[in-house]
Amino acid sequence: MKKLRVGVIGCGSIARHRHLPEYAANPNVELVAVCDNNAERALEIGEKYGVPSYTSFVELLRNAEVDAVSVCTPNYLHAPISNAALLAGVHVLCEKPMATSEEEAKSMIETAKNSGKKLMIAHNQRFVASHQKARQLIESGEVGKIYSFRTAFGHGGPEGWSVEGKEGWFFQKDKAFVGAMGDLGVHKTDLLRYVLGEEIVEVGAFVETSAKEFATVDDTAVCVLKTESGTIGTLAASWSYVGKEDNSTIIYGENAILRLEDDPNNSLVVQYKNGDVVNYQLGKIQSNDEGGQSSSHVIDQFVDAVLNDKEVPVSGEEGMKSLGVILAALESNETKQIVRVKE
Incomplete structure (x- = not known):
């Protein structure tokens, strides 16, 4: 089975504690790139996981040959980055809240539909x-x-x-x-x-x-x-x-x-x-x-949905x-x- 090539955009706490370690633990994933507008932070995380680091998500999408990305940025960037990734033909797992307005959320749903790529929102309490x-x-x-x-x-x-x-x-x-x-x-x-x-x-x-x-x-x-x-x-x-x-x-x-x-x-x-x-x-x-649940299950569910072409368990519509x-x-x-x- 082909591994899913994943990039993580945003190297703050949620990426460090959830997305990155859970992708790294998933045998069906190859982590290929990380991105953060703070160059030092991007480099540190890139070195930790042995992957190239970027300070521009546009460059990551252009150069990193990713199949999917996690969007772990500040909320105001969720919609623009998710839309850019979907338009680039990349599946998206976006942190919550998915957007800062109904218009933004609708644009993400629409872009996912038009691109034929999957959009999942990281609402982990369902799991x-x-x-x-x-x-x-x-x-x-x-x-x-x-x-x-x-x-x-x-x-x-x-x-x-x-x-x-x-x-x-x-x-x-x-x-x-x-x-x-x-x-x-x-x-x-x-x-x-x-x-x-x-x-x-x-x-x-x-x-x-x-x-x-x-x-x-x-x-x-x-x-x-x-x-x-x-x-x-x-x-x-x-x-x-x-x-x-x-x-x-x-x-x-x-x-x-x-x-x-x-x-x-x-x-x-x-x-x-x-x-x-x-x-x-x-x-x-x-x-x-300390001692909280070890896995959010969000990453595994997303990877499974993409690799096996299944409906994502938390769609853009649900997030909206x-x-x-x-x-x-x-x-x-x-x-x-x-x-x-x-x-």
Whole structure:
């Protein structure tokens, strides 16, 4: 079987901790190039993996003979670089949030369609075992009607692990476009859509900067969400949780409560109405904390889809729907109105 020749564009934290090591560990991949506009960083990573390094993604696409790329750049570059790669006949795995506007997201989907190349968005929460099990339990009807939910994703902020610390693009509105809500909140909007098996249609949100005075983006957001079937719940995304990371979701159903990544020992706890409790130990969720899940599964899924010409598990359309909830939350905070998510 021919190996997939891959380039990684952007050599920051997500590339270092996820994309590069996971490509290197995949026997069906040949890592052939890396790129970062910081020449020193590009060289360091290129030397580490024994591949040429570039400071221009245009040059990488022109010279590196890649079949696929990971786009691990600041958010404002996701769409232009993904589009350029797709137009060059290269498959794209793009980090989340996929874009900074609905127009950008649509352009990426359109370019992928016209080029006949695959576009996948790196929403990794779908591949967490506890989340997949919860989806099965809901889908099978075992949980009954879903009454409500609450989900949270919070930690102390990217300055603790990003390569540039407080100076990093994460905190700059012109590069990131959105803060904790885009970094963490979009993970949870994608997770809720996946686990509940339905779309979020209305959003009310408060989006603030309360902990990171140096930032020009939000660091704390709390949203109320309503799904198409009328289920309501909350989503919190924050860079102001100074203790342990919180990456939990609780789903309240007619027959049971599902507690996902809420218990330190059991990745899923199902509390039935009749008093029975079932604990599942399905492995750890990915985390910035030590001892988190070892693989995101995103890279392996992408490689498999490209090599075997399968549908990618998280399409551009899916990425755009999850982004749409974030855009509605930002609009709700601005207008102080409940906002309908654009279809």
